Every structure is written in structure tokens, then in C-alpha cells.
Amino acid sequence: MATVELQGVRKAYGALTVADGIDLSIGHGELVCLLGPSGCGKTTALRLIAGFIAPDAGAIVVGGRTLSDARATLPPERRNMSMIFQSYALWPHMTVAENIAYGLRLRLRRQPAAEVAAKVARILAVTQLEALRARYPGELSGGQQQRVALARALVVEPETLLLDEPLSNLDTNLREEMRFEIRRLHDAFRYTTVYVTHDQLEAMTTADRIVVMNTGRIEQVGSPEDVYLRPQSEFVARFIGGTNILHGTVDGGVARCGPMTVAWGQGAAAAGQTAISVRPHEVELSTDPAEGENAFSGTVMRHTYLGAQRDYLLDMGGDITLRAVTPLDTVLPVGAAVGVRLPRRHCRALPR
Amino acid sequence: MSNPATIRRPDISLLLFGLIALGLCVLVVLPLGWLGWFSVTNDQGGLTLANFRQLATDPALLKPMRVTLVIAVASAAGAALVAIPLAWLVARTDVPFRGAIRALVTASFVTPPFLGAIAWELLAAPNSGILNQWARWLFGMGEYDYLFDIYTVTGVAFCIGCYTFPYVFTLLANALENIPADIEDASNILGGGAWQTARRITLPLILPAILAGTLVAFLQALTLFGTPAILALPSGFHTLTTKIWSLFQYPPQTHLAAAAALPLLGVTLLVLQLQRWLLGRRSYVVVGGKNSPPRLIRLKLWRWPAFALCLLIMLNPVILPYAALLKAAVVRNLADPLAWSTLSWKHLHFVLWEFSGTRLAMTNTLVLGVVSATVVTAVALVVGYLASRRLVPGHQMLPVLAMAPIAVPGIVMGVGLFLVYTRPPFVLYGTLWILIVAFVTLEMPAGFQQVQAALRGLHVELEEASRIFGATRLQALWQITAPLLRTTIIATWSIVFIGVMRELSATILLTTSETKVISVVIYDLNEGGDLGAISVMGLALLLVTFAIILAVNRLPILGYRAGGRGRPAI
Ligand SMILES: Nc1ncnc2c1ncn2[C@@H]1O[C@H](COP(=O)(O)OP(=O)(O)OP(=O)(O)O)[C@@H](O)[C@H]1O
Ligand SMILES: [Mg+2]
Numbered sequence: 052m053a054t055v056e057l058q059g060v061r062k063a064y065g066a067l068t069v070a071d072g073i074d075l076s077i078g079h080g081e082l083v084c085l086l087g088p089s090g091c092g093k094t095t096a097l098r099l100i101a102g103f104i105a106p107d108a109g110a111i112v113v114g115g116r117t118l119s120d121a122r123a124t125l126p127p128e129r130r131n132m133s134m135i136f137q138s139y140a141l142w143p144h145m146t147v148a149e150n151i152a153y154g155l156r157l158r159l160r161r162q163p164a165a166e167v168a169a170k171v172a173r174i175l176a177v178t179q180l181e182a183l184r185a186r187y188p189g190e191l192s193g194g195q196q197q198r199v200a201l202a203r204a205l206v207v208e209p210e211t212l213l214l215d216e217p218l219s220n221l222d223t224n225l226r227e228e229m230r231f232e233i234r235r236l237h238d239a240f241r242y243t244t245v246y247v248t249h250d251q252l253e254a255m256t257t258a259d260r261i262v263v264m265n266t267g268r269i270e271q272v273g274s275p276e277d278v279y280l281r282p283q284s285e286f287v288a289r290f291i292g293g294t295n296i297l298h299g300t301v302d303g304g305v306a307r308c309g310p311m312t313v314a315w316g317q318g319a320a321a322a323g324q325t326a327i328s329v330r331p332h333e334v335e336l337s338t339d340p341a342e343g344e345n346a347f348s349g350t351v352m353r354h355t356y357l358g359a360q361r362d363y364l365l366d367m368g369g370d371i372t373l374r375a376v377t378p379l380d381t382v383l384p385v386g387a388a389v390g391v392r393l394p395r396r397h398c399r400a401l402p403r
Numbered sequence: 404m405s406n407p408a409t410i411r412r413p414d415i416s417l418l419l420f421g422l423i424a425l426g427l428c429v430l431v432v433l434p435l436g437w438l439g440w441f442s443v444t445n446d447q448g449g450l451t452l453a454n455f456r457q458l459a460t461d462p463a464l465l466k467p468m469r470v471t472l473v474i475a476v477a478s479a480a481g482a483a484l485v486a487i488p489l490a491w492l493v494a495r496t497d498v499p500f501r502g503a504i505r506a507l508v509t510a511s512f513v514t515p516p517f518l519g520a521i522a523w524e525l526l527a528a529p530n531s532g533i534l535n536q537w538a539r540w541l542f543g544m545g546e547y548d549y550l551f552d553i554y555t556v557t558g559v560a561f562c563i564g565c566y567t568f569p570y571v572f573t574l575l576a577n578a579l580e581n582i583p584a585d586i587e588d589a590s591n592i593l594g595g596g597a598w599q600t601a602r603r604i605t606l607p608l609i610l611p612a613i614l615a616g617t618l619v620a621f622l623q624a625l626t627l628f629g630t631p632a633i634l635a636l637p638s639g640f641h642t643l644t645t646k647i648w649s650l651f652q653y654p655p656q657t658h659l660a661a662a663a664a665l666p667l668l669g670v671t672l673l674v675l676q677l678q679r680w681l682l683g684r685r686s687y688v689v690v691g692g693k694n695s696p697p698r699l700i701r702l703k704l705w706r707w708p709a710f711a712l713c714l715l716i717m718l719n720p721v722i723l724p725y726a727a728l729l730k731a732a733v734v735r736n737l738a739d740p741l742a743w744s745t746l747s748w749k750h751l752h753f754v755l756w757e758f759s760g761t762r763l764a765m766t767n768t769l770v771l772g773v774v775s776a777t778v779v780t781a782v783a784l785v786v787g788y789l790a791s792r793r794l795v796p797g798h799q800m801l802p803v804l805a806m807a808p809i810a811v812p813g814i815v816m817g818v819g820l821f822l823v824y825t826r827p828p829f830v831l832y833g834t835l836w837i838l839i840v841a842f843v844t845l846e847m848p849a850g851f852q853q854v855q856a857a858l859r860g861l862h863v864e865l866e867e868a869s870r871i872f873g874a875t876r877l878q879a880l881w882q883i884t885a886p887l888l889r890t891t892i893i894a895t896w897s898i899v900f901i902g903v904m905r906e907l908s909a910t911i912l913l914t915t916s917e918t919k920v921i922s923v924v925i926y927d928l929n930e931g932g933d934l935g936a937i938s939v940m941g942l943a944l945l946l947v948t949f950a951i952i953l954a955v956n957r958l959p960i961l962g963y964r965a966g967g968r969g970r971p972a973i
Pocket of ligand 1 (some may be wrong): 069090092093095249
């Protein structure tokens with residue numbers, strides 16, 4: 052059993068607070084993605100879990116056992132975890148097979164060498180690295196190195212697996228392949244996995260749950276659908292999928308945003324100030340003036356052809372611009388006046 | 404909730420940190436502190452400015468200062484003048500045998516300056532100098548006429564320049580090789596001709612390197628003891644370093660010596676600051692990376708004349724001196740011409756079997772070299788590790804401390820150490836310990852720079868990866884970091900060892916008859932005029948040096964780049 056719990060974890064470097072009271076509970080065998088912009092503290096969170104750094108306050112509890120708190124920290128070598136580093140950190144003076152066997156030798160000190168060899172052989176087969184076992188890391192391609200790092204981390208059968216942007220050095224095709232590979236291996240072995248990335252697509256396609264982070268804080272935790280469909284804050288709505296945000300004041304069940312009065316169909320507005328989010332592809336455009344609820348008129352400022360879609364930037368008056376992504380058959384010249392409708396059920400009021 | 408099996412964060416690294424910080428402080432602060440104190444006191448221990456007054460007024464001190472300045476400026480200017488064309492030819496043109504020319508420059512780099520000076524005595528002493536004998540024979544001059552006299556200010560400056568020009572050469576050659584060809588191409592495309600491009604683009608890019616290298620050459624000349632001691636003293640003039648040394652002869656005037664050493668320290672600090680500023684601004688050269696290797700200029704018809712020029716330059720620091728040493732080592736009498744009938748094992752035999760000083764000096768040099776190299780390497784590793792891994796609060800000050808001795812010239816350090824360790828509570832004078840302290844201090848910056856560069860290229864995650872799989876910090880160090888640093892460790896150790904073998908400026912003040920080392924023995928033998936024996940010893944010294952350099956360069960370089968990506972280096 053290896054549930055991983057972060058309880059009010061706090062870490063600061065001088066005046067800079069990098070982890071600002073993180074509370075998170077990860078279930079056994081769950082794959083959780085830490086997602087956030089560069090510098091928001093993802094790596095720091097991972098290194099706190101691994102025990103490379105000690106929290107200033109709060110505790111890290113794994114499998115019911117407190118491994119880190121402000122007073123003391125169990126060193127990483129005694130946590131039975133495994134990690135894939137952003138740089139892969141393959142040891143250049145050891146062959147592929149030696150790299151993989153290293154952790155096993157340390158952990159299975161009393162086991163016969165034959166067992167180590169058998170396990171190494173098995174993981175080499177799973178990751179399709181048999182042909183490369185005698186090579187040095189310097190003689191491998193980026194994707195092969197990545198697989199070695201994966202094999203090295205998995206062969207020790209860790210209770211917890213930590214991954215720090217493991218795919219950021221790969222090209223697009225290989226990245227997609229490895230994404231599914233990581234998920235497949237996770238489903239096969241069922242260790243608790245914490246996966247750090249700043250790529251939302253990577254998080255969406257691999258995670259059971261996504262933890263969106265911003266400036267050392269957790270913004271929202273939820274399933275990929277949750278964070279996309281039901282963002283709780285402006286930051287999450289913008290960061291996951293991109294969106295239009297209209298700032299305004301709540302006035303009798305509608306939001307007044309400059310010249311526009313918007314009714315929302317989901318979410319909950321805070322009293323007073325609010326933000327309304329509407330995704331670009333939900334914005335409906337027409338050449339005729341729009342009518343009914345949430346109907347406005349605007350001017351086309353820019354048009355970009357995206358291949359399968361068209362991307363319009365609209366001037367709504369009062370310094371408000373909207374982005375709209377439409378099917379190919381909506382053809383509007385720059386400068387044209389257009390009818391704009393924001394369907395109420397797709398307008399989401401954000402509490403923050 | 405169970406309590407974690409804990410280790411407290413303040414562990415042995417903190418203790419180690421404290422000890423090393425203290426040690427480094429003592430190494431630098433103690434001698435400089437005493438130096439400062441002695442310079443403002445008199446024999447009775449009273450505070451006084453008389454030492455400085457004497458320094459500013461006494462002609463016996465003023466003249467050496469003037470001479471030193473003239474020599475330093477002249478030799479630095481000469482070094483730059485020679486190094487610039489040489490570096491350009493080697494780095495940017497297709498002149499033949501570039502590798503061999505570079506090897507010769509390296510040879511002059513590691514030749515102990517005092518040995519070069521002795522070799523030039525053999526070559527250009529007014530009467531017996533080989534070159535003067537040739538000149539008499541060639542031009543039919545009289546028996547006591549001569550063309551060259553090495554025992555002059557010009558001679559000293561020339562001889563120093565021979566062994567300081569590699570500083571300019573190395574910096575400049577690196578800078579030239581770092582200019583990508585497209586930077587110059589860009590100027591050509593915009594209509595700049597070859598001459599315009601050289602003047603407007605290339606020159607501004609390399610000027611800081613030239614100036615910085617020249618400043619180092621200047622500093623070396625300013626603080627060198629061996630060359631002026633060998634070439635200036637016989638004809639009765641002093642430089643500041645030899646003057647300081649003479650103040651230690653009976654009756655010792657240590658307070659005046661301390662005051663005289665301070666200007667050297669001050670100028671060094673100033674010049675180093677200037678050099679740092681110059682090289683700091685140089686960083687724009689690197690911007691944009693090495694897009695394309697520099698273009699080699701085809702010399703065509705000029706290839707061989709250019710090679711002849713290189714050879715002509717390299718005659719002075721290496722080819723002629725080595726040949727002269729070799730000849731002096733194998734002929735019976737110094738004046739004998741080289742022929743079968745004059746060959747003799749006399750000097751070799753004398754050095755190896757008859758001369759009592761040899762064995763002691765060799766043993767001492769070996770012991771000092773091994774101990775100093777080991778200590779410097781170990782301390783540099785620990786300091787570099789603590790600093791690069793930010794293991795302890797205040798780690799930033801360790802590299803500063805380790806680099807501080809770079810600003811202390813050998814002779815200044817010698818004076819300071821002499822003052823500290825000739826009196827209680829540390830009476831180390833007369834033992835090898837004082838020399839170990841001197842060498843460790845003086846060589847620490849060079850050793851630390853090596854280690855720091857290597858550790859920077861070694862990703863922390865390599866070690867962390869081993870920790871997460873169950874290795875303790877020590878296991879990770881031993882199994883991962885140590886093997887990856889092996890080449891660096893050996894190179895650092897060798898550099899320090901070579902440095903110890905060639906040191907004379909501090910050593911000369913700190914040795915006694917029981918703690919002679921080879922460099923001092925050579926110096927002593929020179930005073931006795933036994934040039935044959937010196938040649939044998941000098942050549943042995945060079946042989947050991949070259950053997951070490953060759954061995955280090957042959958080390959298998961592991962086929963990787965830190966970080967796990969990239970192709971084998973070779
Ligand atoms: N040892 C350190 N000392 C001081 N500041 C640090 C240290 N380590 C990290 N930081 C700072 O903490 C902040 C968060 O760093 P962290 O590495 O956790 O970001 P990240 O979310 O992983 O970013 P990225 O996506 O770029 O990897 C950054 O601003 C970084 O500069
Ligand atoms: Mg990171």
C-alpha cells in the first residue's frame with residue numbers, strides 16, 4: 052500500500068515561497084499529473100516527495116508513515132521510490148544493462164545474481180532494449196535513452212514512481228508513443244505515480260487525476276474532464292484548453308461586462324466581481340445580426356486559417372476582444388460586422 | 404502516525420565545511436596579516452611608517468622598482484607582439500604542422516623560467532655564450548667581442564618574455580577559435596573587405612583576450628624571482644623580487660621586506676580586477692554559440708614562409724635552450740664543441756652518484772609534490788562539491804576563499820609564510836611543512852578551477868538518481884561521482900605536481916639546507932657555475948614534466964557528455 056499524502060507542505064527559498072501549503076492525497080495505484088507553468092514549483096513538489104529536500108512546514112505521509120516533516124526527513128534511499136529525471140540522469144560510465152541493474156543490486160542485496168539478471172532481462176524485453184544492453188548511454192538516441200530511464204526506474208518495482216517531465220526532450224511522434232507506453236506500463240504494474248509536466252495534452256491523455264498548480268499553490272484537482280469542463284478559476288480555464296474571459300460585475304443574475312450583458316448557464320459567481328469563461332469554439336458567428344439571449348455584434352479584426360478550422364479575433368467594443376474558432380464554412384472578411392452569440396449553457400461563471 | 408527514522412539535516416558536511424573554511428582562511432589570512440603587521444612595525448615592535456618612507460626614498464629600493472617595471476612592461480609587450488601573429492597563424496590559417504607548433508608552445512609554458520634563464524646563459528653570456536662564439540666565427544670578430552649579452556635589462560626582459568608569451572597565446576588562440584566564420588561572413592556580405600572585416604569585426608572581438616593575456620604576462624614578469632636572480636644579480640642590478648630576497652640575507656631586514664612585498668600584492672590585485680573586467684565583457688563573443696567552425700585562411704605561397712616565422716619564434720623559448728642544455732649535459736667541459744671525442748658521462752655521473760644534494764632534493768621534491776598535489780586535489784574536490792551542490796549555508800564563500808591565493812604572488816606568499824612560521828606558536832621553518840603550506844596555498848586556485856569546471860558539467864540528477872535507487876550519499880559519491888571525475892582528479896593532481904616542481908619564488912625564501920628541492924638545488928649550482936650538472940637536472944625535470952603531461956593527455960576520456968545525451972567525445 053502506498054498512498055501518498057501531502058499535508059500543508061510548505062517550502063521557501065529565501066523570500067520565494069515555492070510550495071505554499073500544498074494539500075494532496077494520492078490513492079494507491081493512481082496516476083496523478085502535476086500540471087502548471089514553468090517555475091510554479093512542480094519539480095520542487097516532486098523532490099519534496101522524493102526526500103531530496105525537506106519541507107519547512109507540513110508533512111509527507113506515504114503508506115501511513117510520515118517520511119518528511121519540518122523536523123526530520125527520511126533520506127531518499129530509504130523511501131522505496133523510483134524516479135525518472137528530466138535529464139534522464141543515465142550514468143554515462145555504465146552500460147544500459149549496468150544502469151538498469153544498479154538499483155536492483157542495491158535493493159536486493161541478499162538475492163542471488165541470477166535473480167538480478169532475470170529481472171534485468173525481463174524489463175529489457177518489455178522495453179525492447181535487448182539489442183542495446185551493452186551500449187553506453189552516449190551511444191543511444193534520445194528516445195532510446197528515455198526507454199532506458201524508464202526501464203531503470205521500473206525494474207526495482209517501486210511502490211511510488213516519480214516522473215519529472217520525462218518526455219520534454221523528445222520529438223512529437225516519439226512523445227505520443229511514449230505517453231501511451233507510460234500509461235500501459237502503469238496499468239500493468241499499478242504503482243502509485245506522480246507525473247510532472249507542463250504540457251496539458253500529456254496530462255489529459257495519461258492522468259487519472261490532474262493537479263493544476265500555480266505559483267506554489269494547487270489551483271484545482273480533478274479528473275481530466277473535470278478540469279477541462281468545470282474549471283474553478285480563471286487560471287485553470289485559461290491554462291487548460293484556453294478560453295475567453297469576460298470580467299464584469301454581477302447584477303441580478305447576469306454579468307455586466309462593459310457594453311455586454313452576459314447570462315451564464317453553469318458555475319457560480321462570487322458576489323460583486325465575476326469572470327465569465329466561454330471557450331472559443333463555443334462562440335457562434337453569423338453574418339446576420341444575432342438575436343435573443345447573449346447576442347451581440349462585433350467586428351472581425353483578424354482571421355487565421357487553421358486547416359480544419361478558422362480562428363477569428365473579434366472586436367466587441369469597449370476594449371473587449373473575443374476569440375472564436377469556427378467550422379471552415381463560416382467565411383467572414385476582416386472588417387465585417389458579425390452577429391456573435393454566446394450560448395448560455397457554455398458560459399461558465401468562475402468564482403476566482 | 405509513526406515517527407520517521409530520521410537523520411538531522413546538519414550532518415558531517417557542516418563540520419567539514421567549517422574545518423575547510425577555517426583552513427583556507429588560515430592559509431591566506433595568516434601570512435597576509437603578518438605581512439601587513441610587519442610592514443608597519445620596526446624591530447622593537449613599535450608602530451612606524453619608516454619602512455614605507457624608506458621604500459619611497461631609498462635609491463637602493465627605488466631603482467629595483469623602476470627596473471622591475473621596465474622589465475615587466477617590455478617583456479609583456481614583447482610577449483604580446485610575438486604571441487599575436489603566432490596565435491593567428493596557428494588558429495586561423497593552414498600553416499603546416501600546427502599541432503607541432505602548439506606542442507612547442509605548451510613546452511615553453513611548462514618550462515621552469517629559471518631553467519630557461521640558465522639555458523640562455525649558456526647561449527648568450529658575453530664570453531662563453533654559444534651564440535656569441537658563432538657570431539665571432541661568422542663575422543670574424545675579436546676574441547672578446549660579443550653580439551649578445553643576456554646579463555642586461557634587455558636580456559632579462561627577453562628571457563622572461565620567452566616563458567610568458569604562452570599566456571597571451573592561449574587566451575588569444577581560444578578567442579580566435581571561438582569566432583564563428585559566419586560573423587565574419589556577415590561583414591563580408593555587407594560589403595566589408597578582408598581588411599575592413601579584420602579591423603572592424605575580428606579585432607574588437609579578440610582585443611579583450613589580447614589585453615587580458617598581456618596583463619597576465621605583465622604580472623608574471625613583475626613577480627618572477629628565478630630569471631632576474633640568475634641574470635640580473637651577476638651584473639649587479641636588482642629587481643624588486645631579488646631585492647626582497649636580498650633583504651632576507653644576513654642581516655635580515657624583515658620589516659622592510661614586508662613593506663616591499665606589499666606593492667606587488669597591490670598591483671596584482673589591481674591588474675587581476677582589470678583582467679576580470681576585460682574578460683567579463685568578452686562574453687558577447689560566445690553569444691550565438693559556435694555555429695560554424697572558424698574558417699582557415701589559405702596562405703598559398705606564404706605557407707612555408709609563415710611556418711619559418713613560427714619556427715623562428717619557437718627557437719627562442721624552446722629549441723635553442725633545450726639544445727644548449729642537452730649539449731652542456733653531455734660534453735666534458737662547457738667550452739668544448741659537440742663531438743664524439745668530447746662526449747662524457749661526467750655530469751650525469753656527478754648528479755646521480757657524487758653530488759650529495761641530489762638524492763635529498765629529489766626525495767624532498769617528490770614528497771612535497773605528492774603531498775601538496777593530494778591535499779590540493781582533495782580540498783578542491785570537497786570545496787567544489789559543497790559549493791556546487793549547495794550543501795551548506797554560506798557555501799558561496801568557499802570558492803572565493805579557494806581562489807583568493809591567485810592574487811598573492813609567490814614571493815609575497817614566501818615573505819608572509821616566513822614571518823608566520825619562524826616564530827611560536829608555529830615554528831615550521833626548516834621543515835618540509837612550511838613548503839607544503841606554501842605549495843598548497845599557491846596551487847589551490849589552479850586545482851580548484853579544474854575541479855569546478857568539471858563539477859559544473861556533472862548534472863546533480865546523476866547523483867540523485869543513484870540515491871533514489873537506494874544508495875546513500877557516500878555510496879552515490881563513490882559509485883557515480885568519483886568515476887565520472889576520475890580524469891579531472893588525475894589532471895588536477897598532475898597540474899599541482901608540475902607546479903610544485905617549477906616553483907622557486909616562494910621556495911627560495913623558505914628552504915634550509917635540510918629541505919632543499921630540485922629547483923633550489925639548480926639555483927644553488929648556478930651560483931657555483933656548475934652548468935653541466937644543472938643541465939642534467941633540468942633535463943630530468945623537463946622529462947618528468949613531459950611524461951606527466953603525455954600520460955594525462957592519453958587518459959581514456961569516457962565517451963559521454965554529462966546529462967546522458969550526445970555522442971562520444973572521441
Ligand atoms: N535550490 C533553489 N534555490 C533557490 N530557488 C530555487 C531552487 N530550486 C528552485 N528554485 C526556484 O523555485 C521555483 C520553482 O522551481 P521548480 O523547479 O519547482 O519549478 P518547475 O515548476 O519544476 O518549473 P519547470 O517547468 O521550469 O521545470 C523557481 O522559481 C526556481 O527558480
Ligand atoms: Mg521542473
